[in-house]
Amino acid sequence: QVQLVESGGGLVQPGGSLRLSCAASGSIFSIDVMGWYRQAPGKQRELVATMHNAGITNYADSVKGRFTISRDNAANTVYLQMNSQKPEDTAVYSCYAWYRGRNYWGQGTQVTVSS
Numbered sequence: 001q002v003q004l005v006e007s008g009g010g011l012v013q014p015g016g017s018l019r020l021s022c023a024a025s026g027s028i029f030s031i032d033v034m035g036w037y038r039q040a041p042g043k044q045r046e047l048v049a050t051m052h053n054a055g056i057t058n059y060a061d062s063v064k065g066r067f068t069i070s071r072d073n074a075a076n077t078v079y080l081q082m083n084s085q086k087p088e089d090t091a092v093y094s095c096y097a098w099y100r101g102r103n104y105w106g107q108g109t110q111v112t113v114s115s
Contacts, residue, residue: 009109
């Protein structure tokens with residue numbers, strides 16, 4: 001079992017920055033993929049960014065050049081640095097992990113971009 005706990009959400013003005021963190025706990029050796037998805041009101045959940053434990057990253061087109069995903073594999077923690085935020089980035093951001101053939105999700109953290 002893997003437990004994921006996010007932190008770092010909140011309210012930010014357009015053009016501002018936030019950093020999300022997600023720590024994984026449990027009987028973990030090395031998590032294959034960690035990342036972030038988001039779901040805005042009335043919309044389907046969408047991928048934001050993922051990172052393989054070998055360092056390969058994948059970003060949604062809408063966040064490329066603005067968001068950066070990183071990992072501390074030793075600490076089983078993934079981060080999402082969000083810069084130049086836009087109102088359309090407003091959503092619940094959920095941490096994701098793929099480990100030994102199973103998906104795991106965090107409880108989600110609200111990010112609101114508004115003036």
